[in-house]
Amino acid sequence: MSVQLWTYLMVGITFTLYIGIAILSRAGSTKEFYVAGGGVSPLANGMATAADWMSAASFISMAGLISFIGFDGSVYLMGWTGGYVLLALLLAPYLRKFGKFTVPDFIGERYYSKTARIVAVLCALLVSFTYVAGQMRGVGVVFSRFLEVDINTGVIIGMIIVLFYAVLGGMKGITYTQVAQYCVLIFAFMVPAIFISIQMTGSPIPQLGMGAKGADGVYLLEKLNGLSTELGFAEYTKGTKSTLDVFAITAALMVGTAGLPHVIVRFFTVKRVRDARKSAGLALLFIAILYTTAPAVAVFARINLINTVSNQPYANMPAWFSNWEKTDLLTFEDKNGDGLIQYVAPPEINELTVDRDIMVLANPEIANLPAWVIALVAAGSLAAALSTAAGLLLVISASVSHDLIKNVFNPNISEKQELIAARLSAVGAVVVAGYFGINPPGFVAAVVALAFGLAAASIFPAIIMGIFNKKMNKEGAITGMVVGISLMLFYMLKFKFGVFDGGKAAVAGLKTQWWFGISPEGFGSMAMLINFVVSFIVNRFTAPVPEVVQEIVENIRIPSGAGKASH
């Protein structure tokens, strides 16, 4: 069977599975729509959280990115896993005890203020929308490469699928489809990794293969360092970023992860506080399987790529090379006219440009794996993109129907009307996300990374102070959120998009002006610190927290009697 036929088959089977699950788990009440009725088992929630969390970026882009930047890629590995420790230890159990539906629910009640709730809603929407646009784009790319349909058609197919199960099933439908999607995506990621690890090192465990010797008796990492230096790149295990910047980016990604509304809300779906703790551990375990394999895949792919192309005649390139050339994600320009591919660091003599995003997708082809494995990777990347998109859409719809309509504009709305409003907002959110997928504002990819900075600068500090500081009042928290997120937005616009200095072209030149040498990706950690400081200062000079609210805080610190999530 051809790759394409296999792909149709795998994608067809998995999509049928998702839709089947959605039909079986329709939501009948707002509680089911927002938090799956609050009775999800820790194991199911762990898997669902893992799928929710691992997006197209984790599945498709991360290993490829690490492959090209070596040690510097560690910021993503540590940043996107270490955040779960914060989530499990500092947030999940207490928010579950609090027992409401959304993050703004907590912030609104803990800070006894509608303004706080609205600020939190705006932060949640800003974070979620920037994130979801990237997912729809990922769906489009996979469709266009493997099913050879137009990218836009791909986005629309993805939209219809997500629409179907998110609108019908709400959180309940999403949870169980995410469990299935986790199984698909982890299988799809591991199979080629194990194959390639055996091929290159004889070890069936990629995590060990990465540190093993190749067929020539040289350690893979040593060989890769040698190859990289030879071609003029930085040593793979050393990296180029400054220690301070690596520190700041890792911190921003960790804290941002713990502040992402679509991840936090997953912990509202379990029954008891102890289940929330346990499912955070299981979620990280499931995530770690992919995250410890990705750096191994990066090493294998890098060595394979260099060995296949470096100083080889262009005419001898295998089929995958020309397949990807068609998509323009891989380009060769014979600058010195010798018919050989010079793949080196200096841009003036380098002849090969490889888009980092294609490494995971092309890896099985580069390693000559069978057609069904290539198809499996396509199905896996779709599972990763769709599961994350669905989780985000739910946060967006709950923000609109529950936080804005029910709690701010129209408190008298009936349960039935709220459910309709939730479904309609989900439809609206899918349409907006699809629009951004088809017409990506040139900066989507960049903004996805910055969504973490925004979450770190706004939502995370407000929740932490809400739990660990009984005396933090609404004035402090609101000012902190507003200052934090505005500062992060300003830094992003100035140093990532050059808005104040004449546009994108100016960005490279502004690098020397970075505050303390910290990149926009890492600035979230600075903005978070400033949020904390501002909150504490304002708190000192404004009215103390009412006694009732302090009692709420004392109550969420005790795990027993969590009850079901409710209004």
Next chain:
Amino acid sequence: MQDKSQNARNYWKENLRCLVLLLSIWFLVSYGAGILFRSVLDQIQIAGFPLGFWFAQQGSIYFFVLLIFIYVNWMNRLDKKYGFDEE
């Protein structure tokens, strides 16, 4: 009533102690071994891995998983000790 709130306060104190200890380890294995002391640790090589690089791309993640499960067990014991456990 007095006893009850004293009990809750003691529980919270022990909870905080657990958090401080576990988060210190969390900091050490990632920001410490993987970033700040990386070049020192890179002098040591285990199998094909420079140690600092291993912590940054593998080791820290294993520790993170371990830390959460230690936390889960620790807190479950604490819940029982103070009578806050359910079923």
